[in-house]
Amino acid sequence: MAIDPGSLSPIGYTSLEALQVINLLYQSLLTVDLEDNTLKPGLASAFPEVERKDSLTFFHYQLRPQAEWPNGSPVTAQDVAFTLKVLKSPFIRNENLRSQLEFIQDIQLDPSDPGRFTLVCQGYTPEMQLLTGDFFILPSYLLDPQQAFNAIPLSALSSADSTQYNTERIRAVAERCNRLGSPESKDISQGSAGYQLAEWATGQYIVLKQKENWWGKNAGSADSYLTANPEQINFQIIPDNTTALLALKNAQLDVLDNIPVNEFDQLQRDENFLKNYDLHTPQGYDLIYAAINSRKPAFRDKRTRQAISHLLDVPGMIRVSQQSFATPTVGPIPPDRKDLYHPQLQPRPYDPVQATTLLKAAGWIQERNGWYRNINGQREDLRIELLYRAGNTAYEQMALIFQQHAGKAGIPVTLLPLEGNVYSQRIDQRDYDMHFRGISGNPFVFNFKPLFHTSFAGPGGLNTTGFGTPESDQLLNQINEAESEANKARLLHRLQEIIQEEAAFLPLYFRKERIAIHSRFTNTKVSGVRPYYDLSSFMLKP
Incomplete structure (x- = not known):
């Protein structure tokens, strides 16, 4: 990484470096499979059913029954509702993401099925299907243990006046959410994806470790893109290109992207380097x-x-x-x-x-x-x-x-x-x-x-x-x-x-993009869509 991510908050990240790491910690309802650059169900078990009535559109979702949090509890519709309330809350620093979800007006939970819910949306566009599933789901048990947000209707946060909910309990949740993703908040910076944050030395490195018995390994046919294959992933933060390239040539890095053009051209002609690394240039x-x-x-x-x-x-x-x-x-x-x-x-x-x-x-x-x-x-x-x-x-x-x-x-x-x-x-x-x-x-x-x-x-x-x-x-x-x-x-x-x-x-x-990946890896899923490769899918060749 050229810069330190600054924050690994799934609701307040500001850098692409942060997003690459967050994708390994948290999951959204829908995801992109870099194998073929197609949209596929993530935490959702299928694409939502779409129902249009007058000026409203209803997206009916079902969560995967296997999906669970690090403590073993299931991911539920209540977690989705909590996440949307956090994203729309004026008490939480999430201005950059809030606008993307303006069209979601309310959420309806199914009393007979904790994994089923309906998003009530204003209007309709073809892109809404992706947008309704394109935000990281937060664990409410970690961020709102007293369930203070349960009493707030999502529709109220979608309206102009929500000051009546500015209570001490709500401010406590907001404070916790605003702290999310900092190096000191490893205890609450946990999601449903296959990795957890193990170490973070600001400006130096970030270490992620694979979860034991992660639920995604039992996701049926989806386990081809819901993956957590490497036992550990180390991100080295190296601001200087020359230093990063030297580390690559010395085989101290397995992956380097954003390689400067002149250096990439030299690598393409370096026979000794090409014995150990594959070079990729996706559009x-x-x-x-x-x-x-x-x-x-x-x-x-x-x-x-x-x-x-x-x-x-x-x-x-x-x-x-x-x-x-x-x-x-x-x-x-x-x-x-x-x-x-x-x-x-x-x-x-x-x-x-x-x-x-x-x-x-x-x-x-x-x-x-x-x-x-x-x-x-x-x-x-x-x-x-x-x-x-x-x-x-x-x-x-x-x-x-x-x-x-x-x-x-x-x-x-x-x-x-x-x-x-x-x-x-x-x-x-x-x-x-x-x-x-x-x-x-x-x-x-x-x-x-x-x-x-x-x-x-x-x-x-x-x-x-x-x-x-x-x-x-x-x-x-x-x-x-x-x-x-x-x-x-x-x-x-x-x-x-x-x-x-x-x-x-x-x-x-x-x-x-200009990427070098060590040739001992397979299933790298190199793509033109960021982050250009799927670290969670990497496997060692026999």
Whole structure:
């Protein structure tokens, strides 16, 4: 891992590194089998039965009878209800996940079967089936031993006013949930998946150990993808790429992903290395983008941001930093989703002449040493501080290319590589001009509300650029409610146009993953969907 996960909370994680570990500790109702990139039942025994009545949709679920918690008690519908209440609770820090479940209004438990329940949802979209099963189920016996949340109807937390439930007992549960996933909370950070957290030395390593007599080994035909084969999984946290590659070449690592392009190319030609390792390049759904802080006075005019986007030489960046392992894009939709990707929109080209024209139109005055303008009687120079994660060779190369092109156009760019936690903190606090970053997606769901809606633009929200217009906010809501694929495509096409017009969030390219896995393993399930391989399924070759 390039960075420490920070938190392994299944309701409050903020990094992809954390998600990879959490997937080995907790389970959701539905899961993705990386063997064939298909959706399959997880804790649920089957896909939900769907029933539509007027403006409501009912998803009828049945849990697997074998599913159990670490103490041997069964996973029940009551645990699902508790989890949804936690995810919707205003007393718990889970803002990034809460929006994804807005459409779930209530849950109905079956009094005759503790494993059966119905989710009552507002409206209907084809993606709802996945979304109703795409959240980690929490053990209520560990987090709410006094069953304080049992008395709160889920429908009440779905409404505007839930202050009546802000009691001492509820606050105690909230405090426990907010502590979930920290290195000091191993006693409550336990799920129904095949592993448990054994050790966590912050910034150094994380150790997971296989549970004894784990229930998933008796899940019938599902045991091909509900797996816990390795007895122990050790994650080494190595921020520096050079150090990680050295550890790989010395056979101190079994798996390394996100290998820099030049080093990956060398490994492909290293016969001694290839005797012991297999190399993989699945087409992924990781989007690399540039972000401009539209809140800052210098960047509030979209013409200024458009000018900056014309100084991003994306083909050059791909050539230098990714070679053939990337595909340019006009938006956050993967180009291989041809039904949803905008068919006419073209990536904004590298064009310093157009950048100059736009800067002048935005009121910037060109001098010998750069650009300035007067704002409220104060002189403001156009300068950019560009943040990116230290040790990431691709970002470093891209930053140097941008610095060179912007400098020729008269815009000084200061490069500021930062360690993972400091870098994330600066962005979360909106303390930046521009940064490079990556986000992970999938080919199943396109809920961009947390990323682009103005309600998520505050400190800590995922909308770090301040992007958003009344039209884009409305589009984001409509996309999540669209019932037909044709209507969703039309709405997503318009969203991509606005994203390019506003030029605060600048999509650059989707990259292929570059992975090395020791050849003594089989059943690795290498995929384009994160985490690109299933560690729980690894087996040793005879």
